[in-house]
Amino acid sequence: MTRWILILAAVLASSLAMGQDVASNPGSAFKGLDQDVQSLKKEVLDLNRELFVLEEELLFPANTQVAVFVSMDVGTFFSLDSVTLKLDGKEVGNYLYTEREAAALLKGGVQRLYLGNLKVGNHEMVAFFSGQGPHERDYRRGATLTFEKGVGAKYVELKISDRQSQQQPEFLIKEWE
């Protein structure tokens, strides 16, 4: 009886061991599914791109488009809380930054703050920056730009950088060609 138990137990144990080895190595079923999922996800990404482009072309045709970006330098002298944007006297944007977003700016990211439409001709842009300045005091500064909108998309960058010589932050508005 005991020998019989031993033989049976050995067979069961070895089949269990093999079963565990097979289960631990992902098989062709997983890979097949994975490859299907890969190509499906690629299609979704491509479709997303097409829809994103289409939406932008419908809402903001290239001829009238104006895009305003925000970029931030090292951030020693200024910690950004919010930006308010006015175009021709009308407020078009008011953005509060999360810590994550501010960190992304400091790493070198550039935020597209505003996308809109403008007629051809002269326009005035005013941006107000609020945050913590040197010595952690509340800080609010503005910058203005008068620019001409021609035919074609217009890009403007609101640059926040550290001016080491004056130990102060600097706020500039730069037009891109």
Next chain:
Amino acid sequence: MSKFTLSAGILSALLSLPVYAKDEVVPQGVFTAPQIVRDLYYGDVLFHFYQDDYFGSLTRLGASQVLGRLTQQRDEAELLQGALYLSLGQHVEAGRIFRSLLNDNVADGVRNRAWFYLAKVWYQRSYLAEAEQALASIKGKLPGPMEGERQLLAAQVLLYQERYGEAIHLLEAWQSTDDSASYARFNLGVALIRQDRLDAAAPLLDGLGMSGAASQEMAALRDKANVALGFALLKANRPAEARVILERVRLRGPQSNKALLGLGWAESSENHFREALAPWLELQNRDLLDAAVQESYLAVPFAYAKLSANRQAADTYVHALGLFREEGMRLDQSIAAIRAGGMLDAILQNDAVGAQGWYWQLAELPDAPETRYLYHLLASNEFQEGLKNYRDLKAMQHNLGAWNQSLAAFDDMIETRRRAHVERQPKLREALGGVDVDKLESGRNDFESRLSLIERDHDVVGLANAAEHQQWMKIERIEAALADSDPADRAFQEMREKARMLRGVVYWDLSASYKARLWREKKQLRELDVALKDARKLQILVGRAQVDAPQRTEELAARVGRLAPNLESLSARLGAAADAQRRYLASVAVAELEAQKDRLASYTMQAQFALASIYDQAATTPGLAQGAAP
């Protein structure tokens, strides 16, 4: 009953999977230096990338490429695109991009890191040949601890392909002092044991088993090494050595149950059954989910029987049979629940919506019976990768659902454009009809000709304003009238003199300001040229827009029309793929539970045979009936 047959499965489990350090891949590690932005839209992509919004970043990057907004940083953008695809587990696309881009023009650091992360993703998804190729593409060393990870990964890729000799050679040649070296020693020990080279494996695992542990992770690895060596020694019939090794394992830890079981067998092998009972009885106080605990319910009565305590042995076997039966029923319930389809949703119910990415890890498990049985499976690469795929598919379905709602708005926008164009036509025609740019240009040319003549002839009067010109004409009329008068008449002489003086004064004034006036007229001519040029340009643009705008609107309408059925079909395919993934994961989970059930069935059978044997003995041996349960 033999310790080897029952515990062979445990030893095999210890040796079947090489271990690896905690796997945190940060795709942003491909780009470690701050990026300099020369294209604003490249910066826009980075802004979302640094917030781990990989799907959004990839969409924006693709859109910027299509719209031609990346003129200065095309190559960086493509490399970032590869990293983003990798972040979403799209290793096929990432591999294609890296193969085409990662040449000698790319900085070594970026190139090597990209290949390393790609190798990791391929390893995780069991594309071992591809992982090996990617690792072979790394030139030189990786920075800091990444080099250790790379060596370890290379060894694992070989071990998974059962190329133990090469893995051993690689790990033996590698010298390191960081934590990854400990993992390397463990994996090398495993490889040697699998090649039946226990004497070579023993010093490695023994050294690791006695090392100090600066962290919980290293302490767990130390325990694992002791358990692996202990069981290998048991299998080699060296129980005394096995006992010493197994006694090093912490009493509370992930390996403690196996160690207690092994200790019991080590004692039992030397016929120290009373000593074997201590660790086995301790196991019976622990969670029955564990295989070692289940085995202890057979080991304890085995020891009792060896100590001739047949009554206790029989009682324990009966108790074990009851427990195994209940556990089997719980497993059946869990299998039914998984087959009913609720497992994945229960697992993901606390998941943060929107967080995506290949390196996403499941943070919390729901307290359901099926998840308790599946801890080890849930930690496996296969299940985690399958879960990521499922999760991504559901997120993409959600994303396409949102776009589906937007499509109705796109139709409205297009209709608004069509109407606006029709409404603007009459005003536009009227405005264009009222302006004759050709005539204006002709007038401009006349003006230029006259100005040239004035300049050539130094005709100061030509630049007189209206009042001055009138004055000059008056003087000329007066002179003409006086020309026929009597030259001897004194009065006429005076008048002629006055007229001459007046002419002189006016001429003097005009002459003094001639240069300034000429300059001003030329300036105005230049400004007129600019204005005419703008007018001509705008006329052309408006003319073109009259034709192009409706064409453009119809093109956009066609695109919307084409995308709508695509979206619908893709949504349906995503749903089908998510279902297929769910079914696959459920089948893997059920297979695991069935395997646990099979193990319980095996234990049950052994317990029944052993119990029957005790009853037989009690029935056939007088005096022993007192020691056996009825």
